[in-house]
Amino acid sequence: MPDLVLIGLVALGCSLAVGLAGVVVLRSMRGRSVTAHLSALLVTTVVAIVAGVVVSARAMFISSHDMVILFVVIGVSGVVSLAVAWWAGRRLTRQSIWADEARAREREAESRRREIVAWVSHDLRTPLAGLRAMAEALEDGVVADPATVADYHRRIRRETYRMSELVDDLFELSRINAGALRLTLADVSLADVVSDAVATAAPLARAKGVRLVAEQARYATVRASEPELGRVFSNLLLNAIRHTPSDGVVTVTGDVDPDGGWVAVSDACGGIPEADLPRVFDEAFRGEAARTPGPARGGEARGGLGLAIARGLVEAHQGQIAVANIDAGCRFTVRLPVP
Template identity: 60%
Template sequence: MGDLALIFAFALGPALCVGAAGALTLRLLRERSVTVHIVTLLVVTVTAMVAAVAMVADQMFLSPHDRNVVLITVAAAALVSLTVGWLFGRRLAAAAVWADQARQRERQIEQGRRDLVAWVSHDLRTPLAGLRAMAEALEDRVVNDPASVSEYHRRIRVETDRMTRLVDDLFELSRINAGALRLTLSAVPLGDVVSDAVASAAPLAAACRVRLLAPDSGWPTVLASEPELARVVGNLLLNAVRYTPSEGTVRVEAGADTDCAWLAVADTCGGIPEEDLPRVFEVAFRGERARTPCPSTGGPASAGEPTSSGGLGLAIVRGLVEAHGGRVQVRNTTGGCRFEVRLPLPGTA
């Protein structure tokens, strides 16, 4: 029993030294990846075992040949252990990172759902309250002169249209997220789509005293579904007009590169905070007070979305553009920002 205790003591000494060095190494590497930690832990474990075996073999006064046999055997086992540990360690590290990213993504999605419900509830509650108040006033004949009754009817129609747009946005977004969006792609003249969108946005631009500028020619033809493309251009234009101050300018431009066509909507809104730029296409994201909304839209200013959209307009733009196989991005320019959409050319799909 005494001999076994002595052997244990001889093996424990170098193993503790290696373990202490390994603990210090792991502490120094605490900012590195999971794979590095796993490999370091394996190296420390195997090295401690080799050191203990080498120490015991030396103290047992084995012949050089026998000692080499023991060390070679231990080295072979250590090599196999390190190789297997490294391979499975990388897989384990990748799984751990993937699981962490999945949890973060799930939390972000859940937070997005909560934000969406909050924004939509707010944007529905406000017009519904107004509609109820106006309906009760008409029903109780609190308002009975023809001019006021006509104005109440007009405001009821406006609020109804607003809620209809919001419900349409929700339906469109649900189709995008569910993968139920089916596009019928064809060669679409971009100039025709922009012309219709500019005509639709012109009344709002006039009310906000914003200049809408678009060239008469030079528009490329893109491979797209015309209704969805019209919605993309319309959302970008309305978003730009609503957040461009009075006497500002919204400019629409387009062109074609070798592999794709591009459409840009630039405004003089004053820009979006740099920290908000990566998030302007997120569902229900409205950011901080960064851009000045047109007074006719009402509500507070917020980066990236018109106040009546429930924070869905730019999210729909991104979803529709990506469904076309394109991409959309935004960047700040001098005195404003620029949204740029890139779409495939006919014959490139």
């Protein structure tokens, strides 16, 4: 019994000495990765066990053969333990990184939602105030001559149409963000979709004095949902016309290459600051004051959601949308895979 107590005390002393050294090492590793902490912790544990066993074995005067076997067993166990600790640490580190990224995405989405609410509130406040004033004027008989009454009716209809478009944009964006968008895919000719979008945008271009040019190009046939794809090009054309000054030119062209089919819409907006290019497709982003829409006219002024909707619809088709500055303005390119 005295020998067992002595051996136990010796092993305890060695283990405590190594353990305290390990605590000091761990305290000096603040800020390191989870993998490093787990590896240091397991190394400390294994070394403490090895030190206690070796000192105890030497105190018991076991044979050299038994001592070698003991070292082999302890060495193999230590290597396996360290490998498991390294694997577990890497796994925990990846999970921690994923959790941090998920939290960052959630914070970014919440920030975008607040920005959208702020923009939509701003866009609705002005037309609602005008609608209320005109409705009260008509109700109180402040305006009675037919010409003014007809003008008020036209303005009420125009503002109602504008707000209806904004609500439609919000609904479409919510479907995209929620993953509730359901596409009915078919073989669609980009030439037909572009032609329809150009025909729809032509009256707005004429009203603003912008020349809308659809170049003769080799458009691809893609697997897509025609209504959603048409909305993409309509949004791009409306955006280009809105930011192109009178007597400017908006050009539409396309082609097919080994990477798929593409359509490009070029405007004469004067360019976008390089710092703003990565945010062009963000919800409610409008950039500098020079690119902020003016008064509503034929659906021209929107809630800053058109490009965000275009990006969501293009990505739903497994495509890509990009923007780049050119000599006179900007060039928006939609690239879609060809079946």
